Amino acid sequence: MWRRYGDAIYTLVTFAVFGFETLALGALSISFLLGRTTGIASTPVEGVLLATLTSTASALALLGFFLLGYHFTSTLRDRWHVEQLDAWTERWIGLALEDTPAEQIADGSMPRRLPRAAVDAVLSLLEVVKGEEGDRLKAVLARHGVDRLLLRHLRSGHLTARLDAIESLGKARLPQAFDALLGLLEHPKPVVRRMAVRAAAGTLATMTPEPGPEGPGGRFTAALKGASLKSGVAQESLLLLETRAGAVLRDLLAEPDLGDRLRWVALETTGRLGLADMAGEVAASTTHPDPELRAAAFRALHRLGSVPEDTHASLLDALRDEVDFVRVQACHAAAFLPAEVALPALEPGLGDDSWWVRRAAASSMARLGDDGVAAVTRAAETHPDQAAREMAVQILLEAGVLDPAGARLVKGVA
Amino acid sequence: METLRPKDARILVVDDERVNVVLLERILEQDGYTNVRSTTKSEQAVALYDEFEPDLILLDLHMPGLDGFAVMERLEDRIARDTFLPILILTADIRPEVKRRALSAGAKDFVTKPFDRTEVLLRIQNLLETRFLHMRLRPELASEGQAT
Numbered sequence: 001m002w003r004r005y006g007d008a009i010y011t012l013v014t015f016a017v018f019g020f021e022t023l024a025l026g027a028l029s030i031s032f033l034l035g036r037t038t039g040i041a042s043t044p045v046e047g048v049l050l051a052t053l054t055s056t057a058s059a060l061a062l063l064g065f066f067l068l069g070y071h072f073t074s075t076l077r078d079r080w081h082v083e084q085l086d087a088w089t090e091r092w093i094g095l096a097l098e099d100t101p102a103e104q105i106a107d108g109s110m111p112r113r114l115p116r117a118a119v120d121a122v123l124s125l126l127e128v129v130k131g132e133e134g135d136r137l138k139a140v141l142a143r144h145g146v147d148r149l150l151l152r153h154l155r156s157g158h159l160t161a162r163l164d165a166i167e168s169l170g171k172a173r174l175p176q177a178f179d180a181l182l183g184l185l186e187h188p189k190p191v192v193r194r195m196a197v198r199a200a201a202g203t204l205a206t207m208t209p210e211p212g213p214e215g216p217g218g219r220f221t222a223a224l225k226g227a228s229l230k231s232g233v234a235q236e237s238l239l240l241l242e243t244r245a246g247a248v249l250r251d252l253l254a255e256p257d258l259g260d261r262l263r264w265v266a267l268e269t270t271g272r273l274g275l276a277d278m279a280g281e282v283a284a285s286t287t288h289p290d291p292e293l294r295a296a297a298f299r300a301l302h303r304l305g306s307v308p309e310d311t312h313a314s315l316l317d318a319l320r321d322e323v324d325f326v327r328v329q330a331c332h333a334a335a336f337l338p339a340e341v342a343l344p345a346l347e348p349g350l351g352d353d354s355w356w357v358r359r360a361a362a363s364s365m366a367r368l369g370d371d372g373v374a375a376v377t378r379a380a381e382t383h384p385d386q387a388a389r390e391m392a393v394q395i396l397l398e399a400g401v402l403d404p405a406g407a408r409l410v411k412g413v414a
Numbered sequence: 415m416e417t418l419r420p421k422d423a424r425i426l427v428v429d430d431e432r433v434n435v436v437l438l439e440r441i442l443e444q445d446g447y448t449n450v451r452s453t454t455k456s457e458q459a460v461a462l463y464d465e466f467e468p469d470l471i472l473l474d475l476h477m478p479g480l481d482g483f484a485v486m487e488r489l490e491d492r493i494a495r496d497t498f499l500p501i502l503i504l505t506a507d508i509r510p511e512v513k514r515r516a517l518s519a520g521a522k523d524f525v526t527k528p529f530d531r532t533e534v535l536l537r538i539q540n541l542l543e544t545r546f547l548h549m550r551l552r553p554e555l556a557s558e559g560q561a562t
Binding site: 086090274 | 433436437506527529530531
């Protein structure tokens with residue numbers, strides 16, 4: 001029941017063991033019986049022993065047959081379900097691709113309440129197609145009341161039923177379930193909040209955009225701000241928004257009272273998605289009092305590959321930030337400043353106490369064209385700090401400017 | 415053996431979900447593609463590639479056993495350097511780094527599930543056109559190479 005693989009072997013082994021035990025005990029029982037008839041097993045104790053043996057043998061035989069019967073029935077049922085699933089899949093594909101007219105699909109053979117296989121098949125297809133084809137399948141769910149049933153299950157007292165409904169709605173991406181899913185972001189159980197935010201994000205990704213706080217994007221942003229979600233969960237939900245992510249991220253980053261954790265998530269996601277037109281919104285966090293957020297903002301700018309001009313000053317300040325991981329990210333982002341500004345600002349980083357800062361500074365310098373490579377080469381030969389010289393040589397090696405022999409030579413000169 | 419009419423193109427679909435395979439087959443069939451082979455077992459992908467010599471591969475990324483990355487890795491040695499064999503990734507994984515990894519592993523384009531039928535067909539058409547243009551140019555490039 002709980003195993004996914006090896007059911008057949010398990011059944012055969014168990015049946016063989018039970019069968020052997022049953023035969024042995026049966027033979028023993030028969031020999032006792034024969035003994036009784038011939039007067040060998042005539043005492044009450046032997047009678048009790050005989051009854052015990054017989055009942056044990058019968059119980060084992062019953063269990064063995066039950067086990068066989070159970071697996072036989074399960075296999076048949078599974079096979080039947082797969083056949084049903086295939087048949088319904090074919091039927092729904094016909095409808096989605098308009099091979100089969102809707103009237104033909106909705107003929108007398110269609111049950112009013114869709115069987116489980118039919119619902120599973122349509123949900124599986126909705127995980128794969130969207131657009132007009134997806135809309136046709138969503139209409140099927142609405143026509144047969146599946147959407148209303150799932151919405152009812154969202155309020156179920158049973159956690160399993162509720163989670164199943166959320167999962168199904170996440171696959172179906174039904175706009176009519178969007179607000180109900182957002183409502184679950186306040187649920188006390190983290191698993192419900194997590195599944196609900198994923199389902200809501202997937203649904204929003206397919207909904208028609210409407211601007212303003214009353215639009216679906218605005219409602220999602222408001223719900224996300226009020227929800228207690230782990231950073232990874234919030235970030236995943238933002239990624240699931242696909243093309244709608246930009247608008248939601250812009251709203252989040254423009255919010256002055258946004259919580260630190262969600263701001264960090266928004267900065268990270270903007271960087272990961274490479275939304276280059278949002279460099280301005282990201283740059284606003286480069287002077288945030290929280291060093292984690294300053295670092296996240298510089299990391300995002302580095303990923304976006306651009307530093308707005310009005311952020312140059314704060315970036316140059318951050319190269320001397322008191323927190324080393326902020327300096328690291330600032331060094332990375334400085335690769336996108338003009339070389340004449342970046343090189344003199346990055347050079348002190350080569351002698352930083354932190355290995356990570358030295359590495360980030362040298363690697364950004366090497367990315368700043370010929371002047372940058374020349375500056376790193378100079379540092380490799382003449383920098384007063386040995387750690388800086390070694391880092392510069394390492395970066396030149398990695399960039400292919402030096403080969404191992406050249407690196408040894410430079411180290412020798414230095 | 416080379417086909418040059420897009421609708422005759424040999425298309426191989428590799429996806430562990432039967433629903434996805436059936437749907438893609440039907441979409442392609444409806445659009446006039448007549449030469450489609452598919453498998454739900456990624457272990458068979460390389461053998462099918464050898465046998466079928468596809469012009470385009472539609473590949474899922476997350477599959478049990480051999481995943482899409484491993485399939486691309488195994489195909490890498492079989493695809494000649496001077497040929498353009500497009501691999502179109504179809505996946506529900508929305509992580510940007512996965513997309514980058516797939517593209518650097520040899521995929522030529524990327525479509526996220528759930529997909530739009532028109533978009534998938536356009537991408538398939540574009541990739542096939544590029545392949546056929548590349549195939550037409552290859553003899554010319556080879557003769558230019560010999561001349562020089």
